Amino acid sequence: MSTPTRWHRRARQHLAHSIKWRILVVFGLLGLAVSAMFAFGAQRAFAVGWRDAARPLLTDYLAHLAQDVTGGGDTPDLARAQALVERLPLTLRIDGPRLQWNSHPAAVKEPERGLAQLLSATTADGHVLHFGLDSGAIERRPRFFVGVLLALLGAVSLAWWTLRRLLRPLDDIGAGAQRFGQGDFSQPIPVRHAHAPDELGTLAQTINTMGQDIHRMLEAKRALLLAISHELRSPLTRARLNAELLPEEGEAGAQRAALLRDLQEMASLITDLLESERLASRHAALQREPTDLPTLAQGVLQELSQRHAAAAQVRMDSQGDLDRVAVDPSRLRLLLRNLLDNALRHAGDAPLPPELLLRRDGNTIHIAVRDHGAGVDDAHLQRLSEPFYRPDSARTRTAGGVGLGLTLCRLVAEAHGGRLRLSQAHPGLRAEADVTLG
Numbered sequence: 538m539s540t541p542t543r544w545h546r547r548a549r550q551h552l553a554h555s556i557k558w559r560i561l562v563v564f565g566l567l568g569l570a571v572s573a574m575f576a577f578g579a580q581r582a583f584a585v586g587w588r589d590a591a592r593p594l595l596t597d598y599l600a601h602l603a604q605d606v607t608g609g610g611d612t613p614d615l616a617r618a619q620a621l622v623e624r625l626p627l628t629l630r631i632d633g634p635r636l637q638w639n640s641h642p643a644a645v646k647e648p649e650r651g652l653a654q655l656l657s658a659t660t661a662d663g664h665v666l667h668f669g670l671d672s673g674a675i676e677r678r679p680r681f682f683v684g685v686l687l688a689l690l691g692a693v694s695l696a697w698w699t700l701r702r703l704l705r706p707l708d709d710i711g712a713g714a715q716r717f718g719q720g721d722f723s724q725p726i727p728v729r730h731a732h733a734p735d736e737l738g739t740l741a742q743t744i745n746t747m748g749q750d751i752h753r754m755l756e757a758k759r760a761l762l763l764a765i766s767h768e769l770r771s772p773l774t775r776a777r778l779n780a781e782l783l784p785e786e787g788e789a790g791a792q793r794a795a796l797l798r799d800l801q802e803m804a805s806l807i808t809d810l811l812e813s814e815r816l817a818s819r820h821a822a823l824q825r826e827p828t829d830l831p832t833l834a835q836g837v838l839q840e841l842s843q844r845h846a847a848a849a850q851v852r853m854d855s856q857g858d859l860d861r862v863a864v865d866p867s868r869l870r871l872l873l874r875n876l877l878d879n880a881l882r883h884a885g886d887a888p889l890p891p892e893l894l895l896r897r898d899g900n901t902i903h904i905a906v907r908d909h910g911a912g913v914d915d916a917h918l919q920r921l922s923e924p925f926y927r928p929d930s931a932r933t934r935t936a937g938g939v940g941l942g943l944t945l946c947r948l949v950a951e952a953h954g955g956r957l958r959l960s961q962a963h964p965g966l967r968a969e970a971d972v973t974l975g
Contacts, residue, residue: 824866
């Protein structure tokens, strides 16, 4: 019982999501309706007009048949009746005072009304001859019905092929829109008969134009962001050098430290912006080399311990062969640093420190960082890896960052052929990144 149910469900899904199947069903129903109306109209036309027109001809023909059965006499001759039935595709039933005979006794006896009365003749001695068509002779010709069935299947197949060919541009438009949504504008949607396109060709050309406009806008935005970031590095460097010349003692020393800290945050923001644009490019190049991943993670934790005292308490678990994995060490360091920094900043006063898991499964490295803090609302969970998105806009820069950390983690994972997943840990947040080895 489960197989028909699944077939039924698949058929409903095809009808609900495929315009080709719906058009084919409409054509099939239209064909059935036309056939039914033609059959009904032909039957009515025969019943009303043709029967009356054919009555004299049938009456004259039945008179000849009755004369053939009786041999010109008054009483039917059984031998002549049998010879007539064998010669012609007819059924004959004789009802009378002397002879009761039926050429096809297995046939159901029909009431004598309508056309049945028209196919009856009475002899001079009172015998009634009932003539009819031998349906068995028709049924014994299966080739006709097989031919009709094959013709019907051929017509349906031809209709399907025609619809498939006419609506094939829809598949190209769907695939092209999906490529554009993924940021791949290198291959436009093919346009059939570009010199004189139909409605679908015009739609494909419109989407191609829209994709080119979006591509130019994205490239202009990326070029502007890169140019601004590069231009800001020079004044930041000069400002940092001037800040280094300030006295380290007294009130000026506190201002000097605050200024250097702000300049360092601005420099880090510019670096993250440049890195995000490089990773977002389809031509992002990775410098893969054999890397000791646990040692790399230990170095990141040691670096973070200068800002977070709890970094020394992070529990790290390594599973599998991680000594020489082919990854981009600078990008993996960036991923680990941002994941751990995010966990340490939001751990708060949690009773347990964050946890770091490094595991190798065949050709995939699984990195998981979990904190035991307050976590985030489910409404914000899916947007945490978007650029500059922060769940609480009122948070301070030191508490919440600028919203690029998890974005860079996602881009690093995707550049390595993996992905970033964020989920609730109850309590806290779990960030998992899969990295495919080169």
